[in-house]
Amino acid sequence: MSQLTSVTVRGMRWTYLAGAASAAVQIPYAAAMARLLTPEDFGLMALAYLVPRFAHHFAQGGLSSAVVQRPSLTDRDLRVIFALALTVGGCCSAAVWLLAPYGTELIRGPAELTGMIRALALGLLIAALGAPATGLLSRGMRYRAVAVADFFSFAVGHCAVSICSALLGAGVWSLVYGTLGWALLQTLLSYALVRHSLRPLFDVRAMREVMRFAGKVSVNGFLEYLTADLPKLAIGRHVGVAAAGLYDRAALLASFPLQQVQQAASKVLLPALSRIQHETGRLASSYADATSVTALVLFSLWAVIGASSEQLVALLLGGQWRGSADLVPLLGLVSVLSLVAQFSGTLVEAMGSVGRKVLIHLVQLLVLVAGTAVALSLGHGILGVMTAMLVSQLVKQALFSFWLNRLFPAARRPVAQAYAQAVALSGVIWCALWSVQRALQGTCPVPVILAAKLAVAAVVALSCVRYGTALHGVRVARERGLLPAALTRPPARGQ
Secondary structure, eight states: OOHHHHHHHHHHHHHHHHHHHHHHHHHHHHHHHHHHSOHHHHHHHHHHTHHHHHHHHHHHTTHHHHHHHOSOOOHHHHHHHHHHHHHHHHHHHHHHHHHHHHHHHHHTOOTHHHHHHHHHHHHHHHHHHHHHHHHHHHHTTOHHHHHHHHHHIIIIIIIIHHHHHHHTTOTTHHHHHHHHHHHHHHHHHHHHHHOOOOOOOOOHHHHHHHHHHHHHHHHHHHHHHHHHHHHHHHHHHHTOHHHHHHHHHHHHHHHHHHHHHHHHHHHHHHHHHHTTTTOHHHHHHHHHHHHHHHHHHHHHHHHHHHHTHHHHIIIIIOGGGGGGTTTHHHHHHHHHHHHHHHHHHHHHHHTTOOHHHHHHHHHHHHHHHHHHHHHHHTTOHHHHHHHHHHHHHHHHHHHHHHHHHHHOGGGHHHHHHHHHHHHHHHHHHHHHHHHHHHHHTTTSOHHHHHHHHHHHHHHHHHHHHHHOTTSHHHHHHHHTTOSOHHHHSOOOTTO
16 A cells, blocks of 8 residues: 555545544534524525625635645745635625625525624635635645544534524524634634744735636636525525525435535545646546445435435424425435535546536536526426436536546446446335334334334445445445454354
8 A cells, every 4th residue: 555545544534533523413413403493593594604605615715725736835825825815705705794785685584684694704704714724734634633623613613602602592693603613713723733824925926826726616616606505595585484494404414424424535535636636547546446435435325314314304303394304315315416526526626627627517507597497487396496406416427427437438437337336225225224114113213213224224334344345335445444454354264
């Protein structure tokens, strides 16, 4: 195993550990907040966050990715990037502050929405100032530090602040305080770990060079934002704030565990792939291997979440959120396709080829806009909007696959095999959990049914890890040392 591979594997372990820890905190946090606040509160926050997210990707300007991807990086480069962060972050924060009333009018929200948008605008500047430090940590492959900073900023800055504020009667503003606390603590911890120069260098020529790459990353992020949040805006505007709240909680339940897996992989793979960006053979192998592992894990998790959505919503969110259960399976599938495609985006970003990525996201957005308009005009409501989301994700996935298959012909067969195996395994898991529900429905309480489903899913997963060498993703995980030896060691004779 090469040194780069060894460091990458250790990084995957640390980031997955941080993701698992965050998920362990997120579950009780979501359950507590769902009982302290109402669907209208979450819908209001989801709509308020749309406007700052509109500027979020421009505020950071792809600066963190630029720090990671640059072949060489000097102290002078860092001062230029910090100057860009200060300038762009400040301008975006000010723009959102000024446009807040118009955003409220566009969304057709209550007057309180304007104040929430303006408070969240401060987070744009905070996050932008932390981008150079975050990029330095990833470039240095300091994955343990990144994992620790991510976990503590989320657990303390977001979860603890939000719950304490809600208990003190802050209502929907507790979500605003938690979001700002998360951004502030993330920035402070990242900077404390690298301590780069805080003297900005306003060199216009150098700034322009950085923005050639970072600007394209920002445009891609902006298009991803539009495709992710356009459905929420359409639902909030045409169906209602409460419906937007149900959608928001369903999306969180469906996608949070999946996002932890993909974000952990992306944080490690971008700096690793950037170091071999000119080695086509190694990139093709990395593309096939990473797709095999992530697709197998993500589709399997989706099957568990989708088949258990009724019990998960009842236990974690409570009776007032029952309408979210029907949305979880389809939203989970949309999330899986989106996250698998994100790895393809990470690969081309590491290669510096982001122009065609912009075109793919633009095509996806056009498909989504057209599909959403048709769904709403026909009166299909939330389910129609989500169907449009699914179709747009399938179009994006097809375009990425076509492009990468042309770049890496040798990876075409293993990638196709990985998708087929992932879909087949998710089908097996779903059928097994559906059978458990049919057997126990009406005779056992909800916690017992959920426990039985999770136990069956765990047995299937362990069997695949132990004996599923025919699965490409399992084989890659074994070869790369991503699995504990105790799980892959064959049983001793006589046992």
